[in-house]
Amino acid sequence: MPTTHINGIDVYYERDGQGPPLLFINGSGATLSSSGVMIDVFRHRFDVLAYDQRGLGRTSIPDGPYSMADYAADAAALAEVVGWDRYSVIGVSFGGMVAQELAVTVPERIHRLALLCTSPGGRDHSSYPLHTLADKSPEERAALGMWLLDTRFTNEWLATHAGDRALAEMIAERTGIEKSAEVARGERLQLEARGGHDVNDRLGRITSPTIVGAGRYDGIAPLANSQAIVSKIAGAELRVYDGGHIFMIQDPTAFPEIIEFLAG
Numbered sequence: 001m002p003t004t005h006i007n008g009i010d011v012y013y014e015r016d017g018q019g020p021p022l023l024f025i026n027g028s029g030a031t032l033s034s035s036g037v038m039i040d041v042f043r044h045r046f047d048v049l050a051y052d053q054r055g056l057g058r059t060s061i062p063d064g065p066y067s068m069a070d071y072a073a074d075a076a077a078l079a080e081v082v083g084w085d086r087y088s089v090i091g092v093s094f095g096g097m098v099a100q101e102l103a104v105t106v107p108e109r110i111h112r113l114a115l116l117c118t119s120p121g122g123r124d125h126s127s128y129p130l131h132t133l134a135d136k137s138p139e140e141r142a143a144l145g146m147w148l149l150d151t152r153f154t155n156e157w158l159a160t161h162a163g164d165r166a167l168a169e170m171i172a173e174r175t176g177i178e179k180s181a182e183v184a185r186g187e188r189l190q191l192e193a194r195g196g197h198d199v200n201d202r203l204g205r206i207t208s209p210t211i212v213g214a215g216r217y218d219g220i221a222p223l224a225n226s227q228a229i230v231s232k233i234a235g236a237e238l239r240v241y242d243g244g245h246i247f248m249i250q251d252p253t254a255f256p257e258i259i260e261f262l263a264g
Contacts, residue, residue, distance in 0.1 A: 003058070006077040007070070012058035013051035013078060017043030020111070021084050022262060024050040025075060025102075027093030027117075028130060028194070029187045031057030034174070038248070041255050042090070045263055049087075051078055053098070055186030064189040068197045072101035079109070088112040088208075088262050093221065093245065094190065097121065097197045100229070103210075104202040112262050113206065116213040117245050119225035120232070121197035127221045131191040142172065148219035150244025167249065203232035210236040211261045213254060215247030237261075 003012050014032055024039055026032075031052050032039070039050050052059040054066060054074055075098060079087055088111045091099025096118025103110045119127040128148055133141050146153040146168055158165040179187070210233050214226035223240065230236040239257060243250030248258075 004078065004081045006081065007073055009054055009060035009062050009074075011051055011054070011060070011074060011078060013049060015047070015049045015082060017046050017048040019046040020263070021087035022046035022048050023075060023079055023084075023087050023089045024048055025089065025091040025095030025098050026050070026053060026056075027095050028191060029056065030092075030095075033057060038092075042259065042262075045259055046088075049078065049082055049084070053095075053190065055190045061182060061186040061189075064192070066189050066193040068097060068101045068193055069105075071098040071193065072105055075099075075102050076106055076109070085109065086111050088114075090114040090116070090258070090262065091118060092116045092248075093118055093127075094194060096221075097127075097194065097199075100199045100203065100206075101197070103208065104199055104205045107205050107207050110206070110208040112264060113208045113210040114213065114258050114262055115210065115226075115229060116258070117215055117218055117221045117247065118212075118229075119197070119221045120200045120203060120229050121194075122200045125200065125225045125228045126197070127194065127225065128219065129195065130220070131188065131194070134188075145172075145175065149246065150215070150250075151217045151219045153244070164250075167246070171246075200228070200232065203229060204234070206233045206236075209261075209264075211239060211258065212236055213239050213241060213247070213258060215243040215245055215250070216240055217244040218247070220245045 096115040230238040241247040241251040248254045
C-alpha cells in the first residue's frame with residue numbers, strides 16, 4: 001500500500017472503490033486498520049481516498065504540537081498527490097473538525113461535504129476534551145467513557161438493552177488494548193490538537209452542499225454543536241439520528257442517507 005511524503009511526514013493511505021472522488025477523514029485515534037469496515041461502506045459508490053492521520057497508524061509521528069491547520073494541510077496535500085482538483089469529503093468526529101478546517105481553507109475544492117458527530121469548536125461549541133480522561137482513575141474513565149459514547153449508557157440501561165451492551169463491550173475492549181509509548185504519544189498529540197479547533201467565524205466560507213449528522217445522545221459532540229454548524233453554513237442540512245457518538249452503527253438509516261447525499 002502506498003506512502004507519500006507531504007508536509008515533512010510520510011503519510012500512509014489507501015485508495016479503492018468506483019465512482020466520484022471521496023476523501024474520508026477519520027476520528028480520534030482511528031486508523032485504517034481499526035476503521036476499515038466503516039470505510040468499506042462507501043467504496044461501492046465512491047472512489048475512496050482514506051489515510052492514517054499524522055501521529056497515527058502507519059503515518060509518521062512527528063514532534064508536536066500539531067494544529068488543526070496541520071491536519072487540514074495534510075488532507076489537502078494528499079488529494080493533490082492523487083491528482084484530485086475537486087472532491088467530496090466526509091469527516092467523522094475529529095475528522096469532521098479537520099474537514100471543516102479543510103473546507104474553510106480551500107472551499108473551491110470541495111464538491112459535497114458530510115460532517116458527522118463533530119463540533120465547530122471555540123468556547124461554546126467544543127467537543128468534550130478527551131485528553132482530560134487520562135487524569136481520571138480507570139473506574140471513572142470507564143464510566144465516563146460510556147456516558148460520552150451515548151448519554152443513555154448507564155449500568156441500568158445497558159443491563160436491559162443487550163444490543164447496546166454488546167456495542168459498549170466491543171468499544172471497551174478496543175480502547176483497553178495496551179499501546180506502546182510511541183503510539184500513545186501520537187494519540188495524545190492528536191487529542192491535544194482538538195483544543196485549538198475553532199472555525200465558528202469562518203464556516204460561512206463553505207459553499208458546498210453540506211450535511212451535518214448528529215446523534216441525539218452524543219456526549220462527546222452534543223446535538224447543539226451540530227446545530228451551531230448548520231446555522232453558519234448556507235443551505236446546510238441537519239440530520240439527527242437515534243444514537244450517540246457512533247450513531248452510524250446504531251441507526252440503520254444513517255449510512256444510506258449520508259451516501260445518497262454525497263452521491264448527489
